Amino acid sequence: MSYQQTTIAVNDAVAERLADALMEHGALSAAIEDAYAGTENEQAIFGEPGMPTEQIWQQSKVIALFGEHDDAAAVINRAAAECGLGGIGFETEILPEQDWVRLTQAQFDPIQISDRLWITPSWHDAPDGNAVNLQLDPGLAFGTGSHPTTRLCLQWLDSELKGGESVLDYGCGSGILAIAALKLGAGSATGVDIDEQAIRASNDNAAQNNVQARFFLPDGLPAGQFDVVVANILANPLRMLGEMLAARTKQGGRIVLSGLLDEQVEELSEIYGQWFDIEPAQIEEGWARLSGVKR
Known part of the structure; x- marks a missing residue:
């Protein structure tokens, strides 16, 4: 089965309410992203110990997923009206059916940190049975060993x-x-x-x-x-x-x-x-x- 993915540009005052309303009216999922992601205007939001937490980007896009035969436009219009928005524009992309689990797993291979330290997703065999292997799967929390800052710390611990x-x-x-x-x-x-x-x-x-x-x-x-x-x-x-x-x-x-x-x-x-x-x-x-x- 294919899916419809819609992208709706909104500001921070309404993004969360719209995402919630889309889910209530039948969207399969709804996520919020930075409208300027991947550009020089991309806005970092984070909450680190000792710092105030920014909740959302000032200019956002709500990305909603619908079934192949769902009336996505009707759902978006109802959700927008519920949030006090008038006519709202959106873009639609058709996503072909894929094995999303296998596709996601294919993006993550074992990472060698040092001669004896590896990070290995659970669906891979350990590349070196004599090495120290950390079994770690990508998830919602930051830190899989792929970023230089994490590798630098792991290398220090190892040495x-x-x-x-x-x-x-x-x-x-x-x-x-x-x-x-x-x-x-x-x-x-x-x-x-x-x-x-x-x-x-x-x-x-x-x-x-x-x-x-x-x-x-x-x-x-x-x-x-x-x-x-x-x-x-x-x-x-x-x-x-x-x-x-x-x-x-x-x-x-x-x-x-x-x-x-x-x-x-x-x-x-x-x-x-x-x-x-x-x-x-x-x-x-x-x-x-x-x-x-x-x-």
Whole structure:
């Protein structure tokens, strides 16, 4: 069966209401995307620990999916009227029937992080049975190892963990860094994220990898310090969280920071240099990783 995919341009005041109304009136799905995605005007929205969360893009597009024989125009008109909109324009594309699961899986192959560390989706066999293999499937939470910032942190864990360390993964996303730390020999690993979805995904991924990690929302993180603190987030929250992350690091412990751009290295090095002896940055594809030892 084919499907009809419709795209409706709207502003942020009505996007969520329209998406909900489309679902109520018969759409199979309705998603909201940045109207300028893929252009120089693309707007990043995020919610990192310590930062306010932007809810939606100012100029959005609602993408709705309908069955092959559904009256998509009638559903859109009813939903628009319910939201107080007049005549509303939309574009329609016919999507041929496909094996969407197989198509999605084909886009994700095992990722080699280092000589001994691989990230392998569950539908693939481990490429190297003697390697450390993280079984991780793409999901709603950020972090599959494909982004340079995640790879930089994984490579640090692979090369620097000696065994038995306590590790804090602040901004854990999918839990990949906490899980990797345990599989690489850490004694314990704790993850923190502001998103409950990320906490659920992290727990599921830890179970899938047969490791015992703990994951918390920021307010639920127990008191204590760690041998290693990893924060793969963004420059703005890293600016704001320096004192807190330093307080969570044991004297002589290590900090690893990523999610920042090459041109932000000097500023972040100066901020964290208040508490840490910062080592030279590692750069990959314009993204940077900082690390240091707490004085």
